[in-house]
Amino acid sequence: MSAAIRALLVDDEVLARLALRQALAAHADVAIVGECGNAVEALQAVKALAPDLLFLDIRMPGMDGFKLLHQLRPQALPMVVFTTAYGQHALRAFDAGALDYVLKPIDQARFDQAMDRMRRHWHGLQAPVANPASVGHLQRISVRVGEHIRVIAVDAIDWIRADGNYVQIHADGTRYLHREALSHLLDVLDPARFLRIHRGVIVNVERIREVHPLFNGNAEIVLRDGTRLDLSRRFRAGARAVLGLP
Incomplete structure (x- = not known):
């Protein structure tokens, strides 16, 4: 049995993190390893927990989601799925290397699509190679x-x-x-x-x-x-x- 994909939730709204937990309940191969209410906490959590997957809000007090990604070393950057209520940031999110961009309130079917895309990317990273x-x-x-x-x-x-x-x-x-x-x-x-x-x-x-x-x-x-x-x-x-x- 393969190891679970370790996810960190980053959102300044408690209800938004709860909605993410509920959406992830349908994905048994993902384990939530932590939650953060702001980008400063998230920086520390990424370094301490080394998650495989980051669910990241964009608009947060202080440092926003984009600035958080710039603070992380490229080799330590997990897979990123942005979750936000503001659709105008979609292009910038993909430019920042995000795998997907899910609008709030979360639609389960759309969320599942994002998870499928993440999973294909994950399996590609984990695939054994001869060399x-x-x-x-x-x-x-x-x-x-x-x-x-x-x-x-x-x-x-x-x-x-x-x-x-x-x-x-x-x-x-x-x-x-x-x-x-x-x-x-x-x-x-x-x-x-x-x-x-x-x-x-x-x-x-x-x-x-x-x-x-x-x-x-x-x-x-x-x-x-x-x-x-x-x-x-x-x-x-x-x-x-x-x-x-x-």
Whole structure:
């Protein structure tokens, strides 16, 4: 039996935390390890309890939910689901790396959808891999396609490009638009398998077929499917180390 997903509830309203507890009652694989009424308490609780999942209100006295996330070290950041009564913060919440955004008062069906998304992400993080160097790195990405969720194995990804508040994920000949910050993907993807070649581009090193040197230290990378991508001079050193370039 797998260990429970350990959750911390952060909301300055007692009734809101009670509503979260009631909504979580339908999810037996989640264990509530603590509650906090403000962001200062939450900072201490995250450090002490190391929760896997954070249910986080946005508007709280003093430090708000976004500032709380900025105070946490990226490597210590749990999965985050924002819970708030204010829908206008949705875009910023996803930009901050949240898995989902649930409006209050909580609708159980919508909450369950958020939990399903969280669970898919969690299983991707926990999935065993053959290469020990990849342990702890993301193995799957869940992408919304219309009314459905497509689960993409990271091994199937050819390359990724930043696109405003989204990223374009190119995998198996298909382009998926996914609300995720490129910087967050860089934190969770295996750096031995995914190489940053430009400020807004990551490429799967297994898909690289050729590298063509250009002027001024830049280069062009050609993938197996013929896709051509720029390797900027800024990231040439990292490519040299990973690809063994001269």
